Amino acid sequence: MxxxxxxxxxxxxxxxxxxxxxxxxxxxxxxxxxxxxxxxxxxxxxxxxxxxxxxxxxxxxxxxIDYYCSADACTPLVALEGEEDIEKALRAFLSEIIRSATEHESGATGCFLASSVVASVGQVDGVAERVEAAIADTEHRLAARFEREIEKGTLDPDFPAKSRAALLFDIRQGYMFKGRAGWSSERMLEEVDSRVEMLLSA
Amino acid sequence: MxxxxxxxxxxxxxxxxxxxxxxxxxxxxxxxxxxxxxxxxxxxxxxxxxxxxxxxxxxxxxxxIDYYCSADACTPLVALEGEEDIEKALRAFLSEIIRSATEHESGATGCFLASSVVASVGQVDGVAERVEAAIADTEHRLAARFEREIEKGTLDPDFPAKSRAALLFDIRQGYMFKGRAGWSSERMLEEVDSRVEMLLSA
DNA sequence: ATCATTATGTAACGATCAGTACATATAGGA
DNA sequence: TCCTATATGTACTGATCGTTACATAATGAT
The missing domain is CATH 1.10.10.60 (Homeodomain-like)
Structure with a gap:
């Protein structure tokens, strides 16, 4: 260039x-x-x-905030989208969420948006729109990953992709909050398998 | 007196x-x-x-923070504990969570702990302990409500009360985040029934 | 009426805040 | 070599910060 x-x-x-x-x-x-x-x-x-x-x-x-949304926040989503097997994909997503909530290279814990930026919604112009866009984008990508499995026939045609995407987003929020509160990654990893099972249940 | x-x-x-x-x-x-x-x-x-x-x-x-933990934050838990029918109890809990996330009498949205206080963990002495204690107390009470149903025979003896309590806590976190981001209560109430069903599934 | 105790209001303290004026430095182009 | 454009550093601006000294007020007890 x-x-x-x-x-x-x-x-x-x-x-x-x-x-x-x-x-x-x-x-x-x-x-x-x-x-x-x-x-x-x-x-x-x-x-x-x-x-x-x-x-x-x-x-x-x-x-x-824009940087975080386009980089750090995408890492777990990329892990989800890049794995062909949906169970492994969900585990990769949750593991990456937990890792970044507890061991981010910056030393900060939780999620930049959910544990810090959110407090400035309504206080700093431009923040609310970015948080709203981040939620929409994340849930859209999560749902798209489930829909891809429906298309493959791995999941039933009536599988509630959007609902499960929203639930996965909430699980993410829980982990980020606990990460900020000081929970260890080991403690959070305990439930991953059963959650993956539930997320994929009919 | x-x-x-x-x-x-x-x-x-x-x-x-x-x-x-x-x-x-x-x-x-x-x-x-x-x-x-x-x-x-x-x-x-x-x-x-x-x-x-x-x-x-x-x-x-x-x-x-202490006041919030002993008053406002307990309102949804009291709704859960005060309703005898577990399905209605879960709906009451989630509805109250959504209501307080969007229409709190103070005018503030989300959750005081999850949307504001959490940003000061590590910055203000005494905050991290309170947040950790709030998580433990909330999850304990949520699990106790499921265990009460197990004792009544409404739920199977091997029902994963603690897991479901943790999941319910995450759902709470998701609603609080979206509440702060400006979502309407109508939008959040859409998924309540399917979530209650999932939370009680075997 | 006076005293002791607790509360309130005014004014101010010492420090820090976000942001900028202006002089100087460093590059590429003519 | 000189000009134009952009970046950097020092010193400073006007404002606000969290907190307190001190005078005054309001209570119950003696």
Whole structure:
């Protein structure tokens, strides 16, 4: 790919790395609890650099949410969609949910949206729409995975895909809440098999 | 009851009313997002009065959480425990969850713990223990209700009470998240019957 | 009437907040 | 070499933060 040369002083930091650092701070401390001092410290840049690259605190926050929705939050869904056997797919999904709720590389627990961002709904413009879109997208993909099994004949034609997708979403919420509360992944993994069985029952 | 007279200037405000007002502010804006100005304004008292009665901002916050856990959060559980027929009990529980997630008298949506307090786990001392205790207590009471049905013979002796209690808890988490995201109660009530059926299935 | 105790209100403290003005630095293009 | 454009760092702005000192008020007890 042809990299166009850009006039002006080159940026001294990596935009995506800084964004990830900011996300970790927001995830841990929340929007209001994260000060510009916290953010610039973690990102390794100064205030003017942050404002030039990301806009303002709110703009940065919304970008971290968008990043999370397009990256971290998709990892369990990708695991579900990438596994051909539906039982294994559900286990992979739940295992990945539990892993990210307890052992995320940022050190933060739970889910960025469900354990942190949700508290700022109604407080920070742009958040509610993103949370609503994330729910819709996630449930849509979960339902699509069940529908794919119906098409394969593995599940009955009258299998309630949307209902089970919504239930799977709730199970995800439960795990994220418990992850934030400090539960170990071992403790949460105990019920996975019986839940998979129930999710696929007629 | 013999009310002992108390020397000193009588308090000019009602402690419990003020506590409820404070809870509404914390629920809506979170711990960091709620300023002392927000709190004193909603409570109708001045700073020194707040400090004299509640300690400090953190002490007030923890008291609102304790209040929520002993009052609001119990309403759905009381509905579950108070209904003799298990199907009706589950419907009453879920309906009350949905109602409080969308139409709480404070105007705040979702659940105070799951949609607001959870963001301050790790940030405010005393929060994580309270959240952990709330999960344990809720799941215990949910399991006890299923066990009561086993004893009555309505449910099989090998009915997985604890598993179903944990699942019911997750369903609760899903509704609370969606409530905060702005979903209507109608939308959430759609699935209640099928979920009750699944929760009681063998 | 006075005292002890508790509560309230005003004003202020020391600290931190989000964001920016301005000088300087670093690149590519002419 | 000079110009234009973009980035960075220092210092600062105006505002708000959580909390408290101190004067005053309101009660019951003596």
């Amino acid at each position: 042809n990299v166009t040369k850009k006039i002006g002083r080159p940026r001294a930091f990596d935009y995506n790395t800084a964004l990830l650092q900011a996300m970790a701070v927001f995830w841990e401390k929340g929007y209001d609890g994260a000060s510009m001092r916290d953010l610039t410290g973690a990102m390794g840049i100064t205030g003017p650099s942050l404002y030039a690259a990301f806009g303002d605190k709110r703009g940065l926050y919304l970008k971290t | 013999n009310v002992t007279k108390k020397i000193g200037r009588p308090r000019a405000f009602d402690y419990n009313t003020a506590l409820l007002q404070a809870m509404a502010v914390f629920w809506e804006k979170g711990y960091d997002g709620a300023s002392m100005r927000d709190l004193t304004g909603a409570m109708g008292i001045t700073g020194p009065s707040l400090y004299a009665a509640f300690g400090d901002k953190r002490g007030l916050y923890l008291k609102t």
